[in-house]
Amino acid sequence: MIVFDQVQKSYQVKGQAIPALQPTSMTIETGEIFGIVGHSGAGKSTLVRLINLLEPPTSGRILIDDENITDYSPAELRAFRRKVGMIFQHFNLLSSKTVADNIAFPMKLAGIYSQQEIRDRVDELLKRVSLADQASKYPSQLSGGQKQRVGIARALACRPTILLCDEATSALDPQTTQSVLRLLADINKELGLTIVLITHEMDVVRRVCDRVAVMDAGEVVEMGKVSDVFLHPKHPTTRDFVFESEHIDHEDMQRDLAKAKGRILRLTFRGESTYTPLLGSVARESGVDFSILSGRIDHIKDTPYGQLTLSLVGGDLDLAMNALKAADVHVEVLR
Numbered sequence: 001m002i003v004f005d006q007v008q009k010s011y012q013v014k015g016q017a018i019p020a021l022q023p024t025s026m027t028i029e030t031g032e033i034f035g036i037v038g039h040s041g042a043g044k045s046t047l048v049r050l051i052n053l054l055e056p057p058t059s060g061r062i063l064i065d066d067e068n069i070t071d072y073s074p075a076e077l078r079a080f081r082r083k084v085g086m087i088f089q090h091f092n093l094l095s096s097k098t099v100a101d102n103i104a105f106p107m108k109l110a111g112i113y114s115q116q117e118i119r120d121r122v123d124e125l126l127k128r129v130s131l132a133d134q135a136s137k138y139p140s141q142l143s144g145g146q147k148q149r150v151g152i153a154r155a156l157a158c159r160p161t162i163l164l165c166d167e168a169t170s171a172l173d174p175q176t177t178q179s180v181l182r183l184l185a186d187i188n189k190e191l192g193l194t195i196v197l198i199t200h201e202m203d204v205v206r207r208v209c210d211r212v213a214v215m216d217a218g219e220v221v222e223m224g225k226v227s228d229v230f231l232h233p234k235h236p237t238t239r240d241f242v243f244e245s246e247h248i249d250h251e252d253m254q255r256d257l258a259k260a261k262g263r264i265l266r267l268t269f270r271g272e273s274t275y276t277p278l279l280g281s282v283a284r285e286s287g288v289d290f291s292i293l294s295g296r297i298d299h300i301k302d303t304p305y306g307q308l309t310l311s312l313v314g315g316d317l318d319l320a321m322n323a324l325k326a327a328d329v330h331v332e333v334l335r
């Protein structure tokens with residue numbers, strides 16, 4: 001478990017304090033995939049670099065598994081950092097070393113593993129990231145997705161309990177992003193590893209994260225389960241991220257809604273209710289006529305969800321709304 005207790009960070013530049021993280025308290029649970037989403041300069045990298053103390057906090061405490069890492073001696077800090085793996089947007093591989101040597105590098109650096117242990121671990125990791133046939137290639141001979149797989153294998157070499165991912169898929173095309181995210185999700189499940197994933201794309205959060213913190217100007221402005229934050233965003237920054245990921249133009253949407261007749265509702269279906277044929281029976285029972293203004297069915301991690309924006313005319317609206325709520329549909333009145 002990672003606990004931030006009133007952690008604040010300012011950088012000193014030419015004698016001036018540049019605030020990067022406002023006092024922040026939060027908990028990242030062991031074994032979860034925790035997303036941190038925010039625009040450029042929001043403070044995401046700062047927050048993640050505090051977790052492995054690449055940056056010391058200006059004030060506040062950081063506890064990992066109940067130990068205050070801000071109190072660690074240099075030797076304790078070195079041992080702790082082996083337990084925290086990191087992957088980067090531009091992979092940061094050593095171009096003069098082969099794939100196998102890149103993966104072996106942190107183990108050699110640690111100086112506590114035998115040659116045999118290193119060889120066995122590298123073989124195991126090469127298989128885990130599906131690169132067993134690329135061991136003697138150099139980074140320049142690999143695709144972006146393959147490079148990131150090497151980055152992941154290298155980050156796992158010393159068997160960390162925490163994996164930090166700094167925009168790990170931002171340089172990859174959508175299909176490669178999907179396969180790297182799937183690999184991270186599998187590793188999380190198999191190894192019970194805690195993953196903290198920084199991104200500026202809500203879609204990445206939707207695909208793999210359990211919980212998310214949304215950052216804006218050095219502040220966590222919204223935090224919660226991805227299903228809650230994604231389907232019912234409260235803060236304007238969160239809403240912008242969700243609209244962007246759904247390719248919704250807010251002004252176009254408002255114009256379309258203005259043209260629609262009657263009441264406008266947004267219905268959110270989660271899990272099994274996504275597939276329940278509900279609207280027809282509610283329309284028949286309540287006498288309300290529906291017209292669909294927009295709709296989407298997708299997944300949040302492994303759970304299906306659907307969102308429909310409807311205009312409703314005539315009939316017994318209260319009866320219709322109650323029937324929808326009774327079927328576990330979240331009903332939001334937009335107008």
Ligand SMILES: Nc1ncnc2c1ncn2[C@@H]1O[C@H](COP(=O)(O)OP(=O)(O)OP(=O)(O)O)[C@@H](O)[C@H]1O
Nearest residue numbers: 011013018020038039040041042043044045046047
């Ligand atoms: N080493 C540093 N020295 C001075 N200021 C810094 C340093 N690192 C970051 N900052 C400042 O702190 C603020 C937060 O930066 P940070 O890199 O954490 O944001 P970010 O959300 O990760 O942005 P990006 O997505 O562009 O990396 C910014 O105003 C940035 O200019």
